[in-house]
Amino acid sequence: MDLDRSSVALYGARIVISLVGFISTVYFARELGSSGLGLYFTFETVVNVLAVFSRFGVDNAVIKRMSAADTDAERGRYLTGALAVVTVPFVCVSLVVLLARGPLDALFELALVPLLVVVLAVETAQWVLISALRGEQRIATTAGLELLGELARIGVSVGLVLAGFGAVGLVYGLMLGQFLRAVAAAGLIRTRLRRPTRETVRSLLSFSKYAAGMNVSHLAYSWFDTLVLALLASKAAVGVYESAWRVSLVVMLASSSIGVALAPSVSSWHASEEWDRIESAVSEAVTYALLLVVPAVVGVAVLGEAFMEVVYRFETGGLVLVVLVAEKLLQAVKDVAQSTLLGTERERVVFWTNAVTVAANVALNLLLVPVFGMLGAAVATFATAGTAAVLQVAVLRRSMAFGVDRRAVAWQVGAALAMGAAVVLASRAVPPTTVPRLFGLIGLGVAVYGLCVLGHGGMRTRLLAVLPRPGSS
Template structure:
């Protein structure tokens, strides 16, 4: 498997999906009030939180066991059975507590969580199977078309007056496309379930579950707590800022997705040196994008939110800066975290997750009550820094982690040069429209790449990966 080529495929699909998603969210935000957007985001947050125990880490366990070469047919059927059993109590709980859920969401949406949960978990399982088959690049297309169908169907229904429900119906349609595509592409058929494979999956998933709690917590716990203590409009404003920062994670998450099955295979074969040589290259590439994004957001946070989504969303400009800085750290963490799980030590990833989750929860409650949505951003950023440090410490016990400081320094220097040029441009012209903002951002990207090609360490990041892509 060509890791660079697979990462580019995944990144291209994720980039296109994020662009479509970004345009869709911008359209939804302009068509619906911020409190309606808050109801949508709370629905998605609750869906993500329920999915944590409903999946119990089974999806990650499937990828791990597939990549190790165990009986894939039996693993798949066992995983389907386990996931079905896990879903039942949550479906029953949603039905029983639908009144309280509707009050929390601010709309009559509770029962829609049931088909959303079933479709989401089924679709994600097919993608994990493809990853386990070491066909990571082929997960790009179904992920892209899921986003495309979701936004297109949602936009049509919102435009026709269906409101938040229309967006959720679009979500259903996207999951159906992803599910069908994944089943079509997978070469693994369903075999007989096995108690032995159930134990094998559970032995991995019980730790992967805690790690996934950490991931979902950082995605949704701040939204859930803001929904408890603040207004739904605050939820909408905060989540819009979060969605913008998600763009920063595109390439690093693509790299982490790509290297997981390969690192798992190398670990099973005992070739630790190959893992150690891969990690610094992966980190350098991830930060090549994350670092300049932070500099750009510091300069244009109010313009990005106000011109794209509306003036009411500029209240989250400081939140956007804080969360983008956090994404720089997360770009390293996602690679170290997936590598730690790939070497079959999800227990250590789980320990780091428990510590940071507890810290995140306490800080969110305290800081949201004291400082509102800015407090939520600070809580998330600080707890994630701790989480990243712990993951690096645990991984370093098994493989040597070499941080590519020189290449990172080159990226920082190129980003600083870009920021100076953009500051001069911003001082000379008034950015008063979205097209002008997009042109300025495009110009900034060009300037950054130009500086990166001039500075030897950052030039090495570009040229080395270009060579790998064409090999």
């Protein structure tokens, strides 16, 4: 139940984050256009690419080592060691950024390199500190911090756009949101700093070097496509593609929240050799990670084109959205499998499976984007997620017995198809040509799917069990 509640807390926060993030992106798209929005997305992409190398997997190592530590002193040594270790790659990356100032400013079409270094520093710090909170298994706390940072980012960004700062206002908003998140995380960590030993540093590095490979894979999966579009296409293409990508991320909230909450719990059970609990948790996690993804695929197949046109006022992007949402079926399974592999100290397997997917993603993007543009990037992402999911599930099944509740998943598929049929019939009478009509059809789909899902006894019991009750802690 702790795992369920942690997942729900993080999921709830990310629902709010996604909602306000979506509304703000719509506002920025209408105020700045796809090109202005694409400029900001290009900057954010470069930050996320460089942050992977500046963290060097230390954030994942902190979660693993602190969650498995037996004493507060041991946790303190890991936290201090992580903060010390992460400074080295950050300094190296910052020097490279400063040396490459000319090409980077040309990519941004503005002189943003000094801001890039500052944002990178804050980004690196906040990830390590939030990972420490997750290592303390305080998932609900990190959910609140994610929400705080996002609200601050959006609030500052809107204010600066209104003041005439344009896309640069979004950059300042990003910097402040991360800064507040880092400061709040530092104040909330219960673990006190302790002098690390050589063994502490060695233990962190032994895990982080493999986690870094995992993060590079995430980099290729999440950001390489956008980077290639920025280099080979246009800022407008970046704006449309990233807007579609962020809509698709909403359907991943459940599975990513389950994955984040699963990792420290699996690590703790692995330390005490409670394999039966791990197998049971993984089986349920895979089943319920698909709960929102399945209907989303049907929904965007029916309303995706109208959504991009009516909401963002983009003339294209509907097919790209369909491919990106369909890819989330594969990514949902990968999230659970990867969290389990890391929690059971199989980081070497994660490293090598992700290395394969990195190579596939890079090759496919470079091959498809010049020919097919945004659609090529979406197809490359779909293929990458599929490769990673197949490899990691195959490895995981060699060491433990787990599966999915086939009846529950079949019920989800049936409910999604019923939802799609209802929306198609309703759209003939009420075409989705305005925002109220579009969201009315979406609301109808949500209601139909929700009622159908609640008709399944097992899913109804599980969903009701994780809801907060009066007097519960």
